[in-house]
Amino acid sequence: MTVQLVGEYRALQQMAREFCEQEIRPVAAARDRIKDPAKVFDWDLIRKGSALGLRTLAVPEKFGGPGVDLMGQALVILELARGDGGVAKTFSQCWKWTPMLTELATKEQRELFLPKFMEDDTYLLGLGGTEPDAGSDNRWPPNDPRAGWKTSAVRRGDEWVLNGMKHFIANGGVAKLFVIMARTDPTVPISKGTTMFFVPSDTPGFRFGRRHDKVGWRFYQNAELIMENCVIPDAFRLGEVNKGKTQRRDDVAGFNDVELVANVLGMAQAAYEYAIEYARNRVQGGKPIINHQAVGLMLADMYMRLEAARAYLFRVVEGSMEQGHDYDSASRQLAKVFATETAISVTQKALEIYGGAGIMKENPVEKLWRDVSVFPHLAADSVQILRTVEKLP
Numbered sequence: 001m002t003v004q005l006v007g008e009y010r011a012l013q014q015m016a017r018e019f020c021e022q023e024i025r026p027v028a029a030a031r032d033r034i035k036d037p038a039k040v041f042d043w044d045l046i047r048k049g050s051a052l053g054l055r056t057l058a059v060p061e062k063f064g065g066p067g068v069d070l071m072g073q074a075l076v077i078l079e080l081a082r083g084d085g086g087v088a089k090t091f092s093q094c095w096k097w098t099p100m101l102t103e104l105a106t107k108e109q110r111e112l113f114l115p116k117f118m119e120d121d122t123y124l125l126g127l128g129g130t131e132p133d134a135g136s137d138n139r140w141p142p143n144d145p146r147a148g149w150k151t152s153a154v155r156r157g158d159e160w161v162l163n164g165m166k167h168f169i170a171n172g173g174v175a176k177l178f179v180i181m182a183r184t185d186p187t188v189p190i191s192k193g194t195t196m197f198f199v200p201s202d203t204p205g206f207r208f209g210r211r212h213d214k215v216g217w218r219f220y221q222n223a224e225l226i227m228e229n230c231v232i233p234d235a236f237r238l239g240e241v242n243k244g245k246t247q248r249r250d251d252v253a254g255f256n257d258v259e260l261v262a263n264v265l266g267m268a269q270a271a272y273e274y275a276i277e278y279a280r281n282r283v284q285g286g287k288p289i290i291n292h293q294a295v296g297l298m299l300a301d302m303y304m305r306l307e308a309a310r311a312y313l314f315r316v317v318e319g320s321m322e323q324g325h326d327y328d329s330a331s332r333q334l335a336k337v338f339a340t341e342t343a344i345s346v347t348q349k350a351l352e353i354y355g356g357a358g359i360m361k362e363n364p365v366e367k368l369w370r371d372v373s374v375f376p377h378l379a380a381d382s383v384q385i386l387r388t389v390e391k392l393p
Contacts, residue, residue: 012072015052016079023048024083028219031084032367037213041174041221043122049091050121054080058095063102063110064118070255070321074262074313081266082273085371086219088266090124092259093170097125100179100196104239104247109198113177126175128166128199128225135168136384138181141190141245148190151227153182153197160197160237162230165209172223173208176201180227185242196244198236205230216370256379257332258320261313261339264375265306268343271350271368272302279353289353298349309342330389337382340375347372 023045034040049055057073059065068076073095080088094117101114117123129138129149137147151164162182169178178199185193199206209224239247276299279290289295316335319327350365351358358365376382 008068009072009075012068013075013079016054016076017082019049019052019054020079020083024080024087028084028087029361029364029367032218033361037211037218037221038173040218042219045087046090046124047121049087054091055094055121055124056098056118057091058098059114059118060102063114065098070258071314071317073255074258074317077259077262078266078269081263082270084219085263085267086217088263089217089220089259090171090174092263094125096255096259097127097179100125100127100238104196105198108235109238113198117177120176123177124171124175126169126171126178128169128178128180130168131164131166136381138190139379140384140388143189143191145187145189145193149181149183149194151180151182152186153180153184153195155184155234156231158234159231160234162197162199162205162227162232164227166225167209168212168222169225171221172225173211173221178225179238180225181244188242191245193242194244195241196238196247197232198238199227199230199232203230203232214374216367216372217374255320257336258313258317260375260379261309261316261335264339264343264372265309265313267368267371268306268309268346271343271347271365271372272299272306274364274368275299275302275350275353278357295353298353302346302349305342305345309339312338333385333389336375336379337385340372340382343372343375 027042027045031040031042046055053066054076056065057068057076059067061067073092077088077092080091101110101117105113117125128151131149131151134147134149138149141148149164149166151162151166153160153162162180164182166180178201180197180199181194182197183190183193184195187193201208205228207226207228209226212222214222238244276290279295279299280288282289285292290299312335316327316332320332347365347369351369354363354365357363360366
């Protein structure tokens with residue numbers, strides 16, 4: 001498959017590549033070494049990227065945004081993730097939930113929240129779904145009221161009272177607006193008893209808990225969201241009561257799978273590039289190690305796997321753009337598994353090419369290896385995806 005980068009696509013790719021080289025890479029390693037996970041985050045980097053339009057990339061033109069499509073978004077993620085996958089994800093998390101503001105929200109909700117999102121360089125978005133006892137059950141809920149999130153929303157006149165705790169939440173601790181998935185009918189499965197709510201992070205009764213300290217992808221913030229008698233007006237309810245699970249699924253058109261595939265492949269591409277550069281300059285046995293057959297074969301294998309995974313990514317992007325949710329669900333979900341396995345293989349080989357130097361903190365492939373290691377365990381782990389696809393008709 002050939003993706004022709006012309007016009008706006010080429011300009012987007014170049015912009016993202018320059019931001020990666022000039023702003024992300026110079027600081028990524030130092031940020032990663034900061035022990036406190038909350039202090040790894042760099043607001044200055046977010047402001048600079050926002051000024052380039054990276055935060056609001058997915059806002060449609062009719063609402064004053066650039067309206068970049070799924071292909072353009074994938075290309076930008078591929079480039080940003082070459083510098084730091086966590087930075088790329090911080091921005092793409094906003095694209096992921098932009099349709100909540102532009103498509104699902106009422107006119108009044110858009111008028112309240114969208115201008116803030118467009119004008120404030122630090123206005124990030126997030127969604128609260130995952131809870132300590134409810135992870136994969138949320139994405140593919142069984143027909144059992146006991147499964148899934150437990151955060152509750154109880155109506156009180158024209159208000160709703162939210163109670164519960166979310167964890168592992170993307171952009172937790174830094175986002176200013178969350179969409180919270182809450183049970184409004186606990187007697188039925190979450191597929192039939194969930195409602196979505198806009199909850200600004202400064203709402204009384206809402207607070208951030210601990211920041212999660214991950215082995216990799218550390219720039220990207222994950223945290224607990226705690227709601228204790230958090231009162232919001234019914235005007236902040238997003239969509240119909242008890243229809244939140246269906247409306248959320250219909251809204252995002254598979255972007256979650258695409259963004260993660262592009263992210264992990266961007267990091268794997270960086271590992272491949274570093275490995276080639278090192279192999280050309282490292283001399284052993286009287287010649288650069290790239291000229292040793294064992295190393296050459298590893299590099300060829302890395303290249304082959306990356307090419308195959310990118311082709312898979314672009315096929316899924318094109319299919320999703322043309323067919324939306326009618327596109328093959330199994331193919332889209334398996335792309336994340338395939339790309340993750342590809343990236344793990346590529347970064348592992350990069351470590352081997354570096355030899356003993358590969359596991360030293362001063363070399364970039366060590367961080368990439370850790371960052372990639374996160375991917376089998378997020379957004380439904382690889383085993384859960386395979387189990388689900390096995391059951392698809």
